[in-house]
Amino acid sequence: MAIVVGYVPRPEGQAALDRAIEEATLRGTRLVVLNVSRGDALVDPRYASAADWDAVKAKLDASGVEHEVAQAIEARDPADQLLRVAEETNAELIVIGLRRRTPVGKLIMGSAAQTVLLEAEAPVLAVKAPKE
Amino acid sequence: MDGINALIDGFGTALTPVNLLYAVIGVVLGTAIGVLPGIGPAMTIALLLPLTLRLEATQAFIMFAGIYYGGMYGGSTTSILLNTPGESASVITAIEGNKMAKRGRGAAALATAAIGSFIAGTIGTLGLALLAPEIVKLAIKLGAPDKFAIMLLAFIAVTTVLGSSKIRGLASLGIGLLIGTIGIDRSAGGQQRLTLGIPQLADGIDVVVVAVGLFAVGEALWVAAHLRRGHAEVVKVDGARMGREDWRRSWKPWLRGTAIGFPFGAIPAGGAEIPTFLSYALERKLSKHPEEFGHGAIEGVAGPEATNNASAAGGLVPLLTLGIPTTATAAVMLGAFQSYGIDPGPRLLSDHADLVWALIASLFIGNTILLALNLPLATVWAKLLNIPRPYLYSGILFFASIGAYATNTSAFDLWLLLIIGILGFFMRRYGLPVVPAIIGIILGPVAEYQLRQALQISDGQLSGLVNTPFSVTVYVIAVILVVAPVVIDRIRSSRAGDGDGDGTHHVPHLTPQSANQEGQ
Numbered sequence: 001m002a003i004v005v006g007y008v009p010r011p012e013g014q015a016a017l018d019r020a021i022e023e024a025t026l027r028g029t030r031l032v033v034l035n036v037s038r039g040d041a042l043v044d045p046r047y048a049s050a051a052d053w054d055a056v057k058a059k060l061d062a063s064g065v066e067h068e069v070a071q072a073i074e075a076r077d078p079a080d081q082l083l084r085v086a087e088e089t090n091a092e093l094i095v096i097g098l099r100r101r102t103p104v105g106k107l108i109m110g111s112a113a114q115t116v117l118l119e120a121e122a123p124v125l126a127v128k129a130p131k132e
Numbered sequence: 133m134d135g136i137n138a139l140i141d142g143f144g145t146a147l148t149p150v151n152l153l154y155a156v157i158g159v160v161l162g163t164a165i166g167v168l169p170g171i172g173p174a175m176t177i178a179l180l181l182p183l184t185l186r187l188e189a190t191q192a193f194i195m196f197a198g199i200y201y202g203g204m205y206g207g208s209t210t211s212i213l214l215n216t217p218g219e220s221a222s223v224i225t226a227i228e229g230n231k232m233a234k235r236g237r238g239a240a241a242l243a244t245a246a247i248g249s250f251i252a253g254t255i256g257t258l259g260l261a262l263l264a265p266e267i268v269k270l271a272i273k274l275g276a277p278d279k280f281a282i283m284l285l286a287f288i289a290v291t292t293v294l295g296s297s298k299i300r301g302l303a304s305l306g307i308g309l310l311i312g313t314i315g316i317d318r319s320a321g322g323q324q325r326l327t328l329g330i331p332q333l334a335d336g337i338d339v340v341v342v343a344v345g346l347f348a349v350g351e352a353l354w355v356a357a358h359l360r361r362g363h364a365e366v367v368k369v370d371g372a373r374m375g376r377e378d379w380r381r382s383w384k385p386w387l388r389g390t391a392i393g394f395p396f397g398a399i400p401a402g403g404a405e406i407p408t409f410l411s412y413a414l415e416r417k418l419s420k421h422p423e424e425f426g427h428g429a430i431e432g433v434a435g436p437e438a439t440n441n442a443s444a445a446g447g448l449v450p451l452l453t454l455g456i457p458t459t460a461t462a463a464v465m466l467g468a469f470q471s472y473g474i475d476p477g478p479r480l481l482s483d484h485a486d487l488v489w490a491l492i493a494s495l496f497i498g499n500t501i502l503l504a505l506n507l508p509l510a511t512v513w514a515k516l517l518n519i520p521r522p523y524l525y526s527g528i529l530f531f532a533s534i535g536a537y538a539t540n541t542s543a544f545d546l547w548l549l550l551i552i553g554i555l556g557f558f559m560r561r562y563g564l565p566v567v568p569a570i571i572g573i574i575l576g577p578v579a580e581y582q583l584r585q586a587l588q589i590s591d592g593q594l595s596g597l598v599n600t601p602f603s604v605t606v607y608v609i610a611v612i613l614v615v616a617p618v619v620i621d622r623i624r625s626s627r628a629g630d631g632d633g634d635g636t637h638h639v640p641h642l643t644p645q646s647a648n649q650e651g652q
Contacts, residue, residue, distance in 0.1 A: 038520065040359060040520040040521050040522055041517065041518050041519055041520040041521060042169065042214065042216070042364055042517040042518075042521070043214065043364055043365070043366050043514075043517040043518055044518065045518060049365050
């Protein structure tokens with residue numbers, strides 16, 4: 001059993017990571033941190049830079065939670081990659097970050113979060129970044 | 133003084149709200165495609181050509197000129213922030229510019245590139261305005277043998293100077309000339325050539341279909357076949373803008389870059405790549421801080437960026453005075469002139485004076501808008517790099533198909549587009565430069581016409597091609613262009629043991645890297 005968290009180098013990704021660490025500590029389970037990109041754009045702001053990824057690892061080390069980190073560029077959809085990892089690790093909880101959006105914005109844009117919410121077997125915890 | 137008066141009239145035309153709007157559209161589009169690697173001004177103008185045929189010629193060319201200049205600005209942004217040149221003319225900028233950005237001097241690098249481009253573009257455009265009438269005075273006296281000689285020189289220069297291999301350049305030119313001859317022979321006889329009995333080919337292949345096929349479809353197929361899933365990082369821009377020291381170190385490279393770029397753009401030697409290499413080598417030699425080169429020297433950004441804009445201005449001189457394109461973009465613009473029924477050549481300036489001067493005036497205006505767009509907004513433009521490439525290229529293919537269909541509203545052109553696109557793909561695959569092909573297609577029929585005329589005047593005697601001092605001079609230059617590199621190579625290899633000349637060797641190494649990018 002594990003907790004899987006999808007990380008993006010954005011405030012909502014940070015919030016998701018923090019909450020996942022809390023949950024993992026509380027439940028005493030292993031934490032899997034995932035950062036993925038399709039890699040089809042020249043620049044993907046959701047793919048963590050080396051410095052950023054190091055900061056994530058440092059944070060996990062400091063928390064003392066048993067953890068595993070994975071960063072990958074794959075052709076499939078980021079949401080699918082997260083779901084597959086959740087299935088492989090037999091996740092008891094998936095944690096994702098949500099952007100603050102209006103219903104209309106959501107309607108038009110769609111999102112990876114929606115795919116995860118709709119298709120995940122495990123319960124999903126959706127976290128938003130704290131208001132400024 | 134005629135030139136100045138005409139230019140003022142040109143400003144009158146260019147400053148009308150509608151024309152100003154097209155200038156803005158042009159520079160915005162130009163910057164955007166400049167930022168995106170693999171998509172260049174030649175492709176964009178070819179894609180827009182069918183859409184603009186309903187416009188007045190002046191407005192279309194004002195927009196095209198904006199795209200041409202804008203591409204040069206946008207290319208530097210990608211070079212500096214991403215270490216991937218947005219345009220082949222910005223390859224050199226990436227060397228020092230990206231290092232500067234990584235050292236936290238990104239804002240200064242972007243500023244010196246934008247201001248240098250502005251200064252070089254303005255001086256270059258001024259040069260164009262002053263030089264064009266003078267060249268036309270000479271060019272109007274040229275006869276058919278002289279014009280044919282110049283076009284032959286353009287063919288030779290563009291094949292021997294561009295790219296890594298002369299044979300490939302020549303092969304590409306051959307492909308271009310071959311496609312150019314398809315259709316009814318208009319200069320004599322009216323026979324059908326290479327039409328394979330297909331009636332739709334009798335009119336020849338439309339320049340839009342060829343240009344869009346080679347650039348847009350060829351590039352899209354290439355990217356689809358080689359979609360490297362990877363990740364590049366945009367360097368965050370913060371830190372100081374240009375300080376007093378930066379200005380002091382930049383202004384001379386700006387001016388020197390202009391001086392190198394303008395004449396190189398004006399001769400048919402293959403666009404902006406070579407002069408930027410030269411400018412970089414020169415700045416390196418003259419710099420008081422040679423130790424900084426390779427670690428983010430501001431001179432290495434200022435010089436080449438000024439050079440590529442000056443050469444863009446220089447490239448318009450032979451286009452507007454002789455009807456000779458020196459770059460792919462100029463070749464497509466020449467094709468655009470033809471589809472408007474305008475014959476670009478020495479008479480352009482007298483027959484269509486308002487168009488030419490409005491175009492030149494709009495270059496000054498566009499340059500100023502570009503400075504305003506790029507200086508504060510470079511990082512906003514870099515956001516375009518977040519677009520997934522499949523979306524981008526499907527959009528391009530969509531416009532390519534619409535454009536090809538719209539020119540003659542025939543489905544046959546769509547098949548042609550696909551075939552030429554596949555040809556473009558294989559040219560990229562086997563390292564054939566696309567620029568000689570496009571110049572061959574567009575300039576080939578014109579050159580043939582001049583050749584026929586020259587031979588008719590001389591009653592079929594080949595001596596009729598070399599009976600003027602001017603044409604002899606041009607042929608001598610052409611021979612030197614072919615022979616000199618071979619001789620120099622011989623001499624160099626026979627002295628290889630001496631170990632000299634390594635200072636000049638490592639810079640041209642970068643050329644193959646850019647060979648697959650669209651030429652300017």
